Amino acid sequence: MSAGQKIPATIVTGFLGAGKTTLLRHLLRETGGRRIALIVNEFGDMGFDGSLVDGCADADCRADEVVELTNGCICCTVADDFLPTMEMLIARDPAPDHIVIETSGLALPQPLVRAFSWPSVKTKVTVDAVVTVVDAAAVASGTFESEAATSPSASPEPEHESPLEELFEDQLVCADLVVLNKTDLVTGTELEKVREEVARQVRGSVEIIPARMGEVATKVILGRASASEDDMDGRRSHHEIHHGDEDHDHDDFESHVIETGAFEVMTGVEEMVRRAMAMPGVLRIKGAVTVAGKAAPVYVQAVGPRVEAWFAREAKAPGRLVVIGTRGFDIDGVRGLLAQALAA
Numbered sequence: 001m002s003a004g005q006k007i008p009a010t011i012v013t014g015f016l017g018a019g020k021t022t023l024l025r026h027l028l029r030e031t032g033g034r035r036i037a038l039i040v041n042e043f044g045d046m047g048f049d050g051s052l053v054d055g056c057a058d059a060d061c062r063a064d065e066v067v068e069l070t071n072g073c074i075c076c077t078v079a080d081d082f083l084p085t086m087e088m089l090i091a092r093d094p095a096p097d098h099i100v101i102e103t104s105g106l107a108l109p110q111p112l113v114r115a116f117s118w119p120s121v122k123t124k125v126t127v128d129a130v131v132t133v134v135d136a137a138a139v140a141s142g143t144f145e146s147e148a149a150t151s152p153s154a155s156p157e158p159e160h161e162s163p164l165e166e167l168f169e170d171q172l173v174c175a176d177l178v179v180l181n182k183t184d185l186v187t188g189t190e191l192e193k194v195r196e197e198v199a200r201q202v203r204g205s206v207e208i209i210p211a212r213m214g215e216v217a218t219k220v221i222l223g224r225a226s227a228s229e230d231d232m233d234g235r236r237s238h239h240e241i242h243h244g245d246e247d248h249d250h251d252d253f254e255s256h257v258i259e260t261g262a263f264e265v266m267t268g269v270e271e272m273v274r275r276a277m278a279m280p281g282v283l284r285i286k287g288a289v290t291v292a293g294k295a296a297p298v299y300v301q302a303v304g305p306r307v308e309a310w311f312a313r314e315a316k317a318p319g320r321l322v323v324i325g326t327r328g329f330d331i332d333g334v335r336g337l338l339a340q341a342l343a344a
């Protein structure tokens with residue numbers, strides 16, 4: 001990179017479990033020779049996605065540097081976490097060719113993009129694109145519909161949007177590119193409907209591309225030169241529209257890390273997680289656990305009704321699950337299910 005040229009930074013956002021990490025793992029297999037620095041942020045205080053990227057079985061799948069930010073959503077800790085990390089990466093010699101930021105699934109991308117106008121980064125880095133990953137199956141099943149649409153007793157007033165719907169819209173309105181992921185889980189007709197719904201939420205010229213397992217060519221994701229930080233009109237979040245510069249929070253959601261002992265049997269892992277995911281308000285479970293008598297740890301991934309559990313070669317400190325849901329979900333009920341599935 002020549003002196004004076006800004007480092008491009010791609011922000012990958014999208015709701016919990018949409019496929020952000022999956023897309024990044026694919027992207028990092030073919031970086032086009034770029035030195036990529038990756039910043040991974042998660043809601044809740046357990047870093048898991050960083051190890052999924054680091055632990056990719058493909059020898060070519062790697063970032064030059066992975067920084068995990070686990071101190072809450074980076075959109076809320078811009079000054080404390082995000083900017084110092086950016087300054088640290090910019091100061092590297094050699095500096096990265098490209099910075100990729102994976103936000104937590106609950107993050108508002110707007111405060112992050114605005115951070116690129118801060119004096120310490122403005123002259124050195126530019127937002128190459130905000131890439132919003134969408135779970136086509138979740139949209140098709142009505143996960144982001146307003147309470148008015150899903151409950152006959154709810155008020156039809158527009159302000160009664162569900163927190164999920166607001167977040168979904170905020171992540172879409174900020175996009176420069178939308179990846180409609182999980183196309184394998186919907187029919188052609190459903191996909192067309194999802195595309196129409198997404199098209200209604202994005203700004204005019206935004207490209208919407210379908211994908212399966214986040215498989216999108218690197219040249220489509222990187223090098224878009226959007227300079228999004230100079231183009232924030234029309235990208236305002238609900239919070240910015242209603243409360244201006246006031247700090248926002250994520251009070252509608254909560255996250256718990258549960259320490260688990262060894263599960264009695266492998267099938268018990270899937271069964272327990274499936275039952276927990278069926279509880280009202282539970283949105284996402286992931287982590288790594290152990291099974292009695294087995295040396296290999298088990299990775300767990302659950303989004304909506306889909307649960308995956310598989311033996312891995314290794315995992316960083318297995319024995320923990322992160323459970324994320326809407327505020328007030330029955331975390332004690334989840335713990336109860338877990339207790340039944342553990343080895344005596």
Ligand SMILES: Nc1nc2c(ncn2[C@@H]2O[C@H](COP(=O)(O)OP(=O)(O)OP(=O)(O)O)[C@@H](O)[C@H]2O)c(=O)[nH]1
Binds near residue numbers: 015185213
């Ligand atoms: N069937 C199917 N599963 C997918 C696809 N993309 C991702 N997944 C699965 O969806 C789950 C969540 O994927 P992640 O990439 O971890 O999603 P994420 O957006 O990074 O999740 P958070 O960081 O928790 O918000 C994993 O079990 C993936 O294997 C897809 O296109 N089709």
